[in-house]
Amino acid sequence: MSLFQRVPRPGDAVPQPLRRMRLIATGLLVAMACLFLAARWMEARHGGGWGYVQAFAEAAMVGGLADWFAVTALFRHPLGLPIPHTAIVPRNKDRIGDTLAVFLKDNFLTPGVVARRMQHIDVARAAGRWLSDPPGGSGGRLRYGASRLAADLLESLDPERLGGMVKGALSSQLRALRIAPLLGQAMEAAIADGRHAPLLDGIIRWASRILESNQHLIRAMVHDRAGSILRWTGLDETLANKIIDGLERLVEEMAEDPTHPLRLKAEEGLARLATDLQNDAEAQAKVEAFKAELLDNPALGDWWQGVWETARAGMLRMARDPDAMMAGRLGDAMRQLGGTLQSDPALARTINRFVRRAAVGAAADYGDAIVRLVSDTVRGWDTRTITGRLENAVGRDLQYIRVNGTLVGGLVGLVIHAVDVGL
Known part of the structure; x- marks a missing residue:
């Protein structure tokens, strides 16, 4: 852990790769400091090539410290000091959210972009392959999740009211x-x-x-x-x-x-x-x-209520046992539908066109609402949350910058010392 960076509080969840890269970058900086002290002591007593080693270590320390300051300044005040133009992410949290929302809208949620992307997606054939041979992993979880949702929905609705609604609709028809x-x-x-x-x-x-x-x-x-x-x-x-x-x-x-x-x-x-x-x-x-x-006739209403209760009980049994449902006639019908979606180009084109138009319409009608959701979500995060999430996402790459800055700084210092000695 860097001596110059904030020690994570118990609520922070620092990924292991980021923690390891921090140790490497800080360790390299400490190693350069030790090398500088050793080279300075050896150069004062023995001279020779130790000056080059001292120049390399000195420049490496400068480069490492400069990059540490730059990386730390993105997320917090270095050493806790309120230096101007530091803690950039916390201070500009709202502007970052707005910029991210505009970026999403301009590059992903415009109708033209959605239409171009959807032209290369064959939804009908993908659905047909899944219906014909649903996978046992994610497909199984999806099937069981959908069945639980259907069962919970049927059980949560008032049976009498729902039956009355269905009976009323049927009677009206x-x-x-x-x-x-x-x-x-x-x-x-x-x-x-x-x-x-x-x-x-x-x-x-x-x-x-x-x-x-x-x-x-x-x-x-x-x-x-x-x-x-x-x-x-x-x-x-x-x-x-x-x-x-x-x-x-x-x-x-x-x-x-x-x-x-x-x-x-x-x-x-x-x-x-x-x-x-x-x-x-x-x-x-x-x-x-x-x-x-x-x-x-009231007798017809009583008969219909019995039919509805029987049908509702049957639907609940099917929803609670998706494997049995898919193994019966409904499963055969779903597999047949999947085969038809794969073998009927006209039907596939119709479905893909419908999905494409629906996606484009959703982007046109709800694109602003989606990006506003992103912006409002970022605005709603506290400073610690957005700082931690961004740092966990890109912090490992930023630690590489510290390592590179240390090594490149040392090489530049070595070149400058060589030129100075040569002159």
């Missing part, structure tokens, strides 16, 4: 959506492709089961409406059996014959309904009224 034309188009496309046949088959099977389970109702209705003579002769039971048999045969024929007249009538009715849903205002109004009634 459904109320604004005209469902009738969409249903009509879907039905029309299904009929054109023959996809309505399973629906009709299902309706016919349903009708058959209903008929089978309600035969007693048909028999009771025929019995109640038949005359007394029919009931006395038992013909009401025969008539009921005939009606049930006829209905069963009709349903069976409709199920077996795709060209049955009643089945064709049903298809014709479905086609007419599809047309009305797309074009008839009255039919559309009925569908909208049914939709509004369904959305206003």
